Amino acid sequence: MREVMTGNYASAYGAKLARAEVIAAYPITPQTSIVEKLAEFVNTGELRAKFIPVESEHSAMAACIAAETAGARTYTATSSHGLTLMHEVLMWASGARLPIVMTNVSRAMAPPWSVWVDHMDSVAQRDTGWLQFFCQSNQEVLDTTIMAYKICESARVMLPAMIIEDAFILSHTSEPVDVPDQRLVDSFLPSYSPDLKIEIGKPMGFGSLVKPDQYMEFRYKAMEAMTAAHDRLLAVEREFRDVFGREHGGLLERYKCEDAEVVLVAAGSVAATAKDVVDALRAKGHKVGLARIRSFRPFPDQEFKALASKVVGMAVLDRSYTFGAAGAMFTEVKASVYSSQKRPVVKNYIAGLGGRDITPKTIEKIFEDISIVSRRGLEDEVEWVDVAGLPRRWR
């Protein structure tokens, strides 16, 4: 049934339809309404789950780890400083191979204090062993929450996943969302039934000490799981399409890339705006496309390699600054295409930090710029977009 709802409500409905059994969460702007909605569902009995109001995000993840180890399907949600507070337990969740699903409402890190969209919090967790899905619409948020449980609970995966929705732009923006029927979701997503779990009467310790002579083998297994997640994601999405009639583009959604000369690479809601710009530029005869990073982990390496051989320029938009020589997503894309025979020009555009709006006009100017530099050659590999004090105009 199609209803107008915010991204946060879409997250809550996703968790409810997935029949999350234990929800442990701590409030933080702009995630709060996800948890409030879920608390309502639990209170009315619409969702049969144990709701644990914990005292911090670190505890929220710890509670999810324990519950998941006991065989329960768990869910939590957070944002920004809440996510980073959880950092060490995020590492535990993936090392313990627990398919927890969490929504992160991607919000800027402080100082400066900001409640608005920025991907620094999410990108800073790329090393934790969690799958990372960046969503561009509220529909995708709901659908991906359900799909994530199926992908992650697969025997070959067994890793946790975070569903990333842009602060305010998705979390507090109302748009039409089709809420699937519970029975249909049940037919798609079976209950969680792990081989190994804590059981009364069968005492076990999970996550025990391993000496240097055995540690690497555990990490190798985890690597295989993240690798397997690539194909598993595609298979689950095909199944989702068959059952619900919708899909969201796999790991790298390619929009009008077939004959594109240059493409914009971006993640999150800005990619949705960019589709309008692609259409407008195409109407004027420009051969442009959009490659949306939907899955940042696992990284769409083979997809980028395939795209690299077809385009002359890639503009990679990072909605975060993570203090490297260049933006995080740019650096990973560039590394991915490095080994291609025919390498496109790849340029980094750092934009939209701390909720700075990225307008269609700005995206158009990025396309103009990448078109120019892919012919003329790169001067600067990294460009900061729309910074007061820099000479270039982007609006």
Place this chain on the structure above:
Amino acid sequence: MTKSYEEIPLTPISSTPSTMNLTGLWRVVKPVVDKSKCKKCTICWKYCPDAAIKLVGGEPVIDLMYCKGCGICSFECPAKCIVMVKEG
């Protein structure tokens, strides 16, 4: 011997409890209680970091399977009735 990555579980699991680890074997000195001086105050029992002192009829009995010989019971005893004696 290092097991192949294919032979190990997803995450390390221990199915033996920590009580299998007989830490008493690490001991170099052991506590000896002089019952004639013991006031049954239970302070040694409270302080033992390994719960290796049992109270039997109110009196401390050292569990030599696990006592590591750290000497805290001897240090804390107000009656000075516990003496650390060389093992062996």
Place this chain on the structure above:
Amino acid sequence: MRVIEVRFHGRGGQGAVVASEVLASAAFKMGFEVSSFPFFGVERRGAPVTAFTRIDHKPIRNKSSIYEPDFVVVLDSSLMRGVDVLEGLKTAGRVLVNHPDGKKLDGMDARFRYFVVDATAIAISHGLGSPTAPIVNTAIMGGFARACNIVTIESILQSIREEAPVKPEENVAAARQAYDQTQEAGA
């Protein structure tokens, strides 16, 4: 049909955000694709709040802010002193203002068409909010149906009935009265 963009100006507590949602909901019921979102500055009663709604016949992908609205709705005319509520309004755009007297609206810009409704008096008369802090959003949305010709009063009233957390019938009555009493200001 081109996308229609509406901007709402209010003070925290007057219901500007809900107004933008009521509009989205009404348009959705009529078969349009919609998107509505607030801009939160300081979340505090009395502080200026801006909210936005987009209406189109195809799914709305544009997630950037609205800079050149087609319509501006002002829930509190006292805002017009400190905030440029008309910034970016397209030429021939329409403004709906909550104001007691259309003839006394200052500084009207000839490029735009102004519509006026005393949403405050209507809200108070229906017991919505308190006399010092009336909730004017449902009345203003009734005025919007009259002033802006995008959504019907019926779809607005249906949305209000569904979205109003309390006093649905009083809110509906306020909207209907405002629909009847909204007039174009000046000539």
